[in-house]
Amino acid sequence: MTSSPSPHHFTALENETWSRLFERQHHSRLHQIHPMFNQGLKALQISEHCVPDLDTVNARLMNLTGYKGVWVKGHEEPKSFFVMLKNGEFPIGNFIRDPANLAYTPEPDVFHDLYGHLPFLANTDYANFMRAFGEVASPFIHQPEICRQFERLFWFALEFSLIKTPEGIRVLGAGLASSTAETRFALSNEPKVHTFNLEKIRTLEFRIDEFQKQIFLIEQLSDLYQCLDAFKKGIQ
Template sequence: MAVEPVVYGASDRPPRGDYSRAGADYTCAQDYDAYTPADHDTYRRLYERQSALLPGLAADEFIRMLPSLGAVDRIPRFDEVNERLYKATKWELVGVPGLIPEVPFFTLLANRKFPVTDWIRKPEEFDYIVEPDIFHDLFGHVPLLFNPVFADYVQRYGAGGLKADSLDACELLSRLYWYTIEFGLIRQPEGLRAYGAGILSSSGELRYSVTSPEPKRVPLSLERVMRSRYKIDTFQSTYFVIDSFEQLFEMTAPDFTPVYERVKQLEEIPA
């Protein structure tokens, strides 16, 4: 069954990835033999550069869990990561050809399956890539899925996304994902640290988000984050700060229906 490629917003860029390989749920097998020596070298160099930047900028729990990915000198095999991940939190990685629609994405998360793009950027995209690739998804997202509290938050987010779809509130909920799972900051005893995958996989935004005097850093609240638009092609102007992963999990416990109703009556906050 063919599935349609997905692109960001109004982008006229051709979709990356081979969607003909995907099933109805948008997942596909990791074609490990298709990776070239150059692909493995790109992953190795990205991992080497990014891991060296983490001390003093990344959340302690992320740094502690990063070795759980396994291989650092080549692209990891999903099945090898899954052996460790399932034992830790009952999550597993599934391959996808690229971006996928909201409902299949939410469905996978609700079932503790994390979609990982199976292709890697080209050498000329080493410093910046618009779409998430395997390095962003593996390095940025997967280490914290070994943390039981954060892993439960991501599952609860997925279940909430399926409900949001029925309430015409996916855009509001997507902002929570963006400002927590992708671009979240956490306050530790030593100071601010990054835990969002979009920050952790970016050499430039990692230091900027934590140390620059330019962006606003706001305590996370549901209504504020759902009103806030975001940027996909530049560093963020605003970051939301949590005190613990337990705070994230507890925040997603209530029914969001009345929150959506209130937020829809309020003005959006520009990115």
């Protein structure tokens, strides 16, 4: 793990950026994202007012599932990322994007990480799965080809996935949950939507600099939570 930087003091302008981003997600939060996300936001008391105090959020999160957010400088390399997941830690970028371009951040920032990921991690089953993901992936962090397969699984299952619910198709991926524009795109007719298929995910390359044109639709949460054994058995 890279050394954890000191907590960043967010300025008034940066807190305003948080508020504007939070407000932009209003419709998607209520109508387009899996309900566990809103439940997690409420449980962690993450609100529009300002960038939340991470220690306060962590006290609530650890009480619920044992997970905690840890400040990092930006994108966390897979080698340290998977070990962090195993240890119940989730990296939180200690900066917020440029207010001149709210829809884009070059690296995961506090809005993507804290707003997008931590609410899901307030759910016990989801958090247990995330920890198991880290446990299964960590032994392979020095084998780049295999590590890449786990990166693809994380990307397509936990950042940009959709899921069926009784109310209709909803966003499950945190990358979508933290981007109203990409949520709209993901739920439109534009991307190619595949059934959740581990062997397709294993070899499918992705780009981080454009909306995802290939998305996986998970039938039910148990399909996600039970996928690790099969994924590990199929390692190529």
